[in-house]
Amino acid sequence: xxxxxxxxxxxxxxxxxxRDRRPWVLMDxxxxxxxxxxxxSAALDLFDPKLHxxxxxxxxxxxxxxxxxxxxxxxxxPVDVPEVVLEKRLGCLQGxxxxxxxxxxxx
Numbered sequence: 810x811x812x813x814x815x816x817x818x819x820x821x822x823x824x825x826x827x828r829d830r831r832p833w834v835l836m837d838x839x840x841x842x843x844x845x846x847x848x849x850s851a852a853l854d855l856f857d858p859k860l861h862x863x864x865x866x867x868x869x870x871x872x873x874x875x876x877x878x879x880x881x882x883x884x885x886x887p888v889d890v891p892e893v894v895l896e897k898r899l900g901c902l903q904g905x906x907x908x909x910x911x912x913x914x915x916x
Contacts, residue, residue, distance in 0.1 A: 810895065812844060815902040815910075817874045818895045822888060824848045832875075832899055834882055839889045846890055848883045849876070860885045862913050870906035875899030884914055 812818065812835050821830045832849040839845045849864070856863065861881040864871060876899070902910055 810898050812892060812895060812898070813901070815907055817849070817876065817899045817901055818846075819897045819899055820846070820890070820894050821896065822846075822848075822890060822894060824850075824883075824886070830896070832880070833888075833895075834902060835895075836887065842892045844890055844892055844895070845887050847887055849880050850883055851878060851880045853879065853881070856881050862910050864906070868906055870902075870904040873900050873903045874906070882910065 810818075814835055814837055816835045817832050818835060819830055820833050821828060822833070824831065833846040834849060836845045836847060861883055863881045864874065864876060864879065866877070866879045901907075
C-alpha cells in the first residue's frame with residue numbers, strides 16, 4: 810500500500826477506551842514513515858458539529874471511501890502513527906466530499 814493524503818485506511822489503534830479496528834483518514838506525513846491520522850467513528854450519539862465532520866450514507870461520494878454507513882471524522886483527535894500500523898486501504902475522500910471536508914477543517 811502506498812498511502813496518500815485523504816486515504817481511508819483500517820487500523821487498530823487506541824481511541825479513548827477502545828482498541829477496535831476502525832477507519833482512519835490520512836492527513837499528511839508526519840516524518841519519514843509516519844502519518845498524521847484522524848479517527849472515524851460511527852457513534853453518532855457523540856457527534857458534535859464543531860469538532861466532527863459528518864460522512865452521510867446518502868452522499869454521492871461516500872462509496873469512494875469504502876464506508877457503508879453514516880459516520881464522522883473526529884477532527885480534534887489527530888494521532889501520529891508509523892505507516893506500518895496502517896492495515897488496509899478502504900478508499901479515499903474525493904470529489905465534493907473531500908473539498909467540503911477540507912473547507913470545514915480549514916474554516
